[in-house]
Amino acid sequence: MLRKKIGDILIEKGLITTEQLNETLKEQKSSGRKLGELLVAKGLISESQLVDSISERLNIRKISLKSLVIDPQIISLVPVELARRYSLVPIFKIGETLTVAMADPLNIIAIDELRYLTKCDVKRVIATLSEINATIDEYYSVADSMNEVIGAYPARESAPRAEIRDTEIIGDQDTPVVKLVNLIITTAIRNKASDIHIEPDENELRVRYRVNGIMHKEASPPKNLQSEIISRIKVAANMDVSEKRLPQDGRLMMHVDDSDIDLRISTLPTIHGEKVVIRILDKRLLNIGLGQLGFNSTLLEKWKKLIFKKEGLILITGPTSSGKTTTLYSVLQEVNSVEKNIITIEDPVEYSLPSINQVQTNEKAGLTFASLLRSILRQNPDIMMIGEIRDGETAMMAIRASLTGHLVFSTLHTNDAPSSITRLTDMGIEKFLVASALKGVLGQRLLRTNCPHCLAEYQPQDIHIKIAGLDKSLANISFRKGLGCKKCRMTGYHGQTGIFELVDVDENMAEMIIAGESENRIRHYAAEHGYRPLFKAGLEKVMEGKVCLEELLRVISIGEDTGITDTAPQRVSVNV
Numbered sequence: 001m002l003r004k005k006i007g008d009i010l011i012e013k014g015l016i017t018t019e020q021l022n023e024t025l026k027e028q029k030s031s032g033r034k035l036g037e038l039l040v041a042k043g044l045i046s047e048s049q050l051v052d053s054i055s056e057r058l059n060i061r062k063i064s065l066k067s068l069v070i071d072p073q074i075i076s077l078v079p080v081e082l083a084r085r086y087s088l089v090p091i092f093k094i095g096e097t098l099t100v101a102m103a104d105p106l107n108i109i110a111i112d113e114l115r116y117l118t119k120c121d122v123k124r125v126i127a128t129l130s131e132i133n134a135t136i137d138e139y140y141s142v143a144d145s146m147n148e149v150i151g152a153y154p155a156r157e158s159a160p161r162a163e164i165r166d167t168e169i170i171g172d173q174d175t176p177v178v179k180l181v182n183l184i185i186t187t188a189i190r191n192k193a194s195d196i197h198i199e200p201d202e203n204e205l206r207v208r209y210r211v212n213g214i215m216h217k218e219a220s221p222p223k224n225l226q227s228e229i230i231s232r233i234k235v236a237a238n239m240d241v242s243e244k245r246l247p248q249d250g251r252l253m254m255h256v257d258d259s260d261i262d263l264r265i266s267t268l269p270t271i272h273g274e275k276v277v278i279r280i281l282d283k284r285l286l287n288i289g290l291g292q293l294g295f296n297s298t299l300l301e302k303w304k305k306l307i308f309k310k311e312g313l314i315l316i317t318g319p320t321s322s323g324k325t326t327t328l329y330s331v332l333q334e335v336n337s338v339e340k341n342i343i344t345i346e347d348p349v350e351y352s353l354p355s356i357n358q359v360q361t362n363e364k365a366g367l368t369f370a371s372l373l374r375s376i377l378r379q380n381p382d383i384m385m386i387g388e389i390r391d392g393e394t395a396m397m398a399i400r401a402s403l404t405g406h407l408v409f410s411t412l413h414t415n416d417a418p419s420s421i422t423r424l425t426d427m428g429i430e431k432f433l434v435a436s437a438l439k440g441v442l443g444q445r446l447l448r449t450n451c452p453h454c455l456a457e458y459q460p461q462d463i464h465i466k467i468a469g470l471d472k473s474l475a476n477i478s479f480r481k482g483l484g485c486k487k488c489r490m491t492g493y494h495g496q497t498g499i500f501e502l503v504d505v506d507e508n509m510a511e512m513i514i515a516g517e518s519e520n521r522i523r524h525y526a527a528e529h530g531y532r533p534l535f536k537a538g539l540e541k542v543m544e545g546k547v548c549l550e551e552l553l554r555v556i557s558i559g560e561d562t563g564i565t566d567t568a569p570q571r572v573s574v575n576v
Helices: 006-012 018-031 035-041 047-058 080-086 108-118 129-139 142-150 166-170 176-190 223-236 283-287 297-307 324-335 369-377 392-403 419-426 431-437 462-468 507-514 519-528 534-543 549-555
Strands: 088-094 097-102 121-126 193-200 205-211 214-217 248-256 259-270 273-282 312-317 342-346 357-360 383-386 407-412 438-450 455-457 480-482 493-504
Touching (some): 006 035, 006 047, 018 035, 035 047, 047 121, 080 088, 080 129, 088 108, 088 129, 097 108, 129 176, 176 193, 176 223, 176 273, 205 223, 223 248, 297 324, 324 342, 324 407, 342 369, 383 392, 392 407, 392 431, 419 438, 438 480, 438 534, 493 534, 507 519
Parallel strands (some): 097 121, 312 407, 342 357, 342 383, 383 407
Antiparallel strands (some): 088 097, 248 259, 259 273, 438 493
16 A cells, blocks of 8 residues: 655645645755755745654654653764754664654665664654754754864864965865854854854964853864864855955854844954954844833833834933844834834844835945934934934934934933933033933843743842842742753853833923933932832842842942932832
């Protein structure tokens, strides 16, 4: 009896139509890709539905790897290079039989190689490709992968670095250097890193990932591969490989886990060679709405009222890497509609937003924030977004635009929201213009959230409780933190959340600004009318168990922003 084909099984299950199958079969002939792979890529079926159909056709058991705990000794039987090459992972061994989860259980070459390598009979089970890749990432370290990639790399100590031709870097896409660069980048993306730092030192080439705002050192490639690795990155990013004395910028796209990832590359000459920073811009983050950023319901309601005003200047403040750009993009997606003409000025444009006109500055060509603003005003925009107010000229143009019937969003580098008012006047903007244009200021920070898989109650050190101004005897606080597990790579943290403070500029505050009232007086007035400083917003998340106290104190200095006055005792109310 002939077994049914995968396409027929999918049609019988009602997952695809005959027309869709025939169209995909034509595409398969021209592309050479597998039918199931094409159907998943086109979004006609899911990975799980494909695996179910293959399991039914081949009578091979389907398995879920998410709940499995695999013995490290079993993992060590199969090298990481072979596991990645054939998309498989060993899961257990009974006697002389090794059970292996495979994405393609019909890969006879992989099975023969496993038999030869392990000296075991191989029993196949099937799992989704994404689960297999995640399991490989979890059980094999970066060092394992790196050792496999560079293990067969020929020594080049005798050849001077300057004699290495560019064609040697880009000619063969399967060279160890290309594989090594791909490994460094894909591992960072899967670890949800925001950027990669490749730093030459005197005796090593250091690789660090920034994950959740914190730098982590990864396995270092051999120092003798420094020139090849940096050249490979520069070639891929369309940068001048021969120029090593000046900083350069470039970009490239990579396809990782069925997603296109935008990478921004910058180089900086150092005494030990060029340092490379790769900034990872994952478009999947654009799906984050305002409700997922960390706002509480009360603050979110106030913020939405502000961003839907017809005109005025609205600022988002905070230091570098505090999430301002993500908040700005979420705001633009919230207010975007067919009826509105939205134009942005950015340096650089980080993400492409649908139905929004985005312009990138180019100082060499004379396209600065201020000069572009003049041109944009002739485009009759309803809403404008200025990436950053860096100087008095840009600030003046933004305020003039907001006073002529436009809604303007921008960012400013200040420690908190109230100090933004002082910063604008320090830039030379007249107080009455600030008071007339400014409608609200949102201050924000990013905190690492506790890993939910290893969350446990704990008692912070007395010094931390004292610094935070909390009374240790308060019984209504249940402090929690992550203890560290495989899911969070033993850090205790998983993901980030925002904490926010909002200053709403009403008529009375506008009069205070015109009168030249001090920053402290404005801060006190705001506090009397619902302003909650960042520290209190953070304490709320500590009490909810989302964030540990040490993380809050790491990000928010007690002297920076606690709502404590000079005359008040050093204590913060926990009734937040």
